[in-house]
Amino acid sequence: MTDKQIQEMxxxxxxxxxxxxxxxxxxxxxxxxxxxRCHQLQVDPHGIHQSRAIQRVEQNLHFEHLKCLIKVAQPVMENLHSFVGETGFQVVLADSVGTIVSQLGGQGASEVGPIRLGEDWSEEMRGTNAIGTCLVEQKPIQLLAFEHYCETNQSLVCSAAPIFEPDGPLIGVLNVSGDCHLDSLHTLAMVAAGAKAIENQLRLIHTRNKLQAAYKYSTTIINSMWEGLVSIDIHGKITKINEAAAQIFDVDADSVMGWHISNLVGPDAPILDLLKTGVGYEEQEVFLKSKGFSIFSSACLQYDDAGKSVGAIAVIRAPAVELKTKPKSKLKLKPHHPVTATTRYTLDTIIGESDAINEAKRRVEIAAQSPSTVLILGESGTGKEMFAQSIHSSGKHREQVFIAINCAAIPENLIESELFGYEEGAFTGAKKGGKPGNLEEADGGTLFLDEIGDMPLHVQVKLLRVLQERKVKRVGSSTEIPIDIRVIAATHKNLAKEIEAGRFRADLYFRLNVLCITIPALRDRLQDLPLLIKSLSGRLAEKLGRDDITVAESFMRACCVYPWPGNIRELENVLERAINLVGPEGLLTAELMELHTELVGDAEMKRHSKVRPLKETEREMIELALDEADGNVSRAAMLLGISRNTIYRKFKEHQIDVK
Structure with a gap:
């Protein structure tokens, strides 16, 4: 900009x-x-603007994402300063509300003096300036001299660019400021490139953190398997071994990493032949000379994304021996164990932030640290087994077996033998050698009795004795077998009414109802719907091969109106149906939901239809405040109890045109 243009400005x-x-x-x-905007905000163009207290920055530094931003931005800022620092220019970093959180240089840069940590450079405080205006416009901006609204900043030229987090929101602004007579056309391009470099580094960190979380999750799953698992590279060296395999070979899992597999299995290990021939095998017996017993192994090759072999992986079991338990793990391997210890859900997988769901999660944390029996109450489809698994996976038995049985799904004439097991010859059709029941199989771990309200009375009597004595007697046997189990029961029924009707024993109810967790129905936690829909639609979209799914406001509003008799299960089914039916644009609309309104009464639908989207209500309140304030923005903001800067952001968000 020439001197003449500056004077015209x-x-x-x-x-x-x-x-x-x-x-x-x-x-x-x-x-x-x-x-x-500044005029409507009543910013004084001739005033002297004081700095805000430094304490605000110190408070912000407690937020991990801001610490990360400052750390990532530091080398970029140093690089920028190496180009502009000699001319007195200053490089600064502001957060998402315009507070300066990091700065370099600026000694005697202009008549204004250096920009300091803790100062607020939003438009509301400093008028038109590159940082504050960049926060509003959310794009790179350069402002020169009298383009600044406030007189105190008119000796500056400022170039700013927004910085966005990997998932979209604006997290900060990178800015370079200096004497307006030293303006350079290249400064804005340098700042924009610097902001993009910061975004790229934040994206790398975000990706790395996701990979680390995925690795920890997969490691947890692998170590919770009852079968042993060993993977080797193309040279036969061990690259992974889980705790179950380490117990079979009686070694420490960490210390054998990098060993040759022959040191564990012997030189005739079939997995070495697999590396040579490429032919996998199943249930092959391998005798371990050093241990004096056989194992059974299944193995196959592993390939990378290019289809090149990178090694092999073997699943092993030791069916004929009771293995000793190592001190570092309480995992018990039993011969021919018919179940897996793997659980899918943890406390982190329970989605929601409503008061009711937070109270339920708080009780899960309490139950996880206690050996007491737990009773989970909730309607069908609310996720009772998810809560049960979360208790197990958060407690001291998390490395042990988790067995879930549905008492309503097992025929009445079979449930006793399924739970308690039976001896050979106990009844016609009994297996030779007998069979352990679910109670025995859960020894050391957790037994989840879903829909216990449907358990027959004669089985309730035997279960009560097991809970009292911690011993189980198989059908057809007089021998009592000691067991150490954690029992979690669940039901959708009102057990108090079932007791009154004579269909459930009061003494068993009192034995089970030590710690009670009530899971709220979905219609009673509608504030969790956005989080649930985001989580479920993302998972279902990935399952169905769609990466373009977005949710329309009509879809969300229909979800808020509907009372959801099938709870989370019904919501998941509705989302999956909508994603299957959606067109190539990927927009989920209310028409795709095909809700079963015939299953709920008109009164129930009308009761829920009184709920309106908060965004719609917010727009109406803003327009009402403007009307009452006769168009005066400052007064409207005061009536709403928000700042002028906030109300302008709301204008933009709701596309409200203020003349």
């Missing part, structure tokens, strides 16, 4: 702040829009 600014109108032909649109 000065005259335009002087006329505007003197309320003599604005010549929009001589001012860039983003500048004129910002000046109008």
């Amino acid at each position: 000065r005259k335009v600014w002087e006329r505007f702040v003197a309320d003599q109108g604005l010549d929009s032909q001589k001012v860039r649109q983003l500048v004129s829009s910002s000046w109008r």
Whole structure:
């Protein structure tokens, strides 16, 4: 900008702040829009703006994402400063509300003095400036001299660019400021490139953190398997071994990493032949000379993304021997164990932030640290087994077996033998050698009795004795077998009414109801719907091969109106149906839901239809406040109890045009 243009801009600014109108032909649109905002915010163009306290920055530094931003931005800022620092320019970093959180240089850079940590450079505090206006416009901006609204900043040229988090929201602004007479056309491009470099580094960190979380999750799953698992590279060296395999070979899992597999299995290990021939095998017996017993192994090759072999993986079991338990793990391997210890859900997989769901999660944490029996109450489809698994996976038995049985799904004439097991010859069709029941199989771990309200009375009597004595007697046997189990029961029924009707024993109810967790129905936690829909639609979209799914407001509103008799299970089914039916644009609309409104009464639908989207209500309140304030933005903000800066953000969010 030439000196003549600067002086012309000065005259335009002087006329505007003197309320003599604005010549929009001589001012860039983003500048004129910002000046109008500042005028409506009643920013003093001639005033001296004081810094806010440094304590705000110190408080912000407690937020991990801001610490990360400052750390990532530091080398970029140093690089920028190496180019502009000698001319007195200052490089600063602001957070998402315009507070300066990091700065380099600026000694005697301008008549204004250096920009300091803790200062607020939002438009509300500093008028039109590159940082504050960049926060509003969310794009790279350069402002020169009299384009600044406040007189104290008109000796500056400022170049700023927004910084966005990997998932979208604006997290900060990178800015370079200095004497307006030292303006360079390249400065804005350098700042924009610096902001992009910060975004790329944040994206790398975000990706790395996701990979680390995925690795920890997969490691946990592998170590919770009852079968042993060993993987080797193309040279036969061990690259992974889980705790179950380490117990079979009686070694420490960490210490054998990198060993040759022959050191564990012997030189004739069939997995070495697999590396040579490429032919996998199943249930092959391998005798371990050093241990004096056989194992059974199944193995196959592993391939990378290019289809090249990178090694092999073997699953092993030791069916004929009771293995000793190592001190570092309480995992018990039993011969021919018919179940797996793997659980799918943890406390982190329970989605929701409503008071009711937070109280349920708080009780899960309590139950996880206690050996007491737990009773989970909730309607069908609320996720009772998810809560049961979360208790197990968060407690001291998490490395042990988790067995879930549905008492309503097992025929009445079979449930006793399924639970308690039976001896050979106990009844016609009994297996030779007998069979352990679920109670025995859960020894050391957790037994989850779903829909216990449907358990026959004669089985309730035997279960009560097991809970009292911690011993189980198989059908057809007089021998009592000691067991150490954690029992979690669940039901959708009102057990108090079942007791009154004579269908459930009161003594068993009192034995089970030590710790009670009530899971709220979905209609009673509608504030969790956005989180649930985001989580479920993301998982289902991945399952169905769609990466373009978005949710329309009509879809969300229909979800808020519907009472969800089938709870989370029904919501998941509705989402899966909608994703299957959606067109190539990927927008989920209410028409795709095909809700079963015939299953709920008209009164119930009308009761829920009174709920309206908060976004719609918020717009109405803003418009009402503007009307009551006769268009005065400051007064409208005061009536709403928000700042002027906030109300302008709301104008933009709701597309409210303020003349």
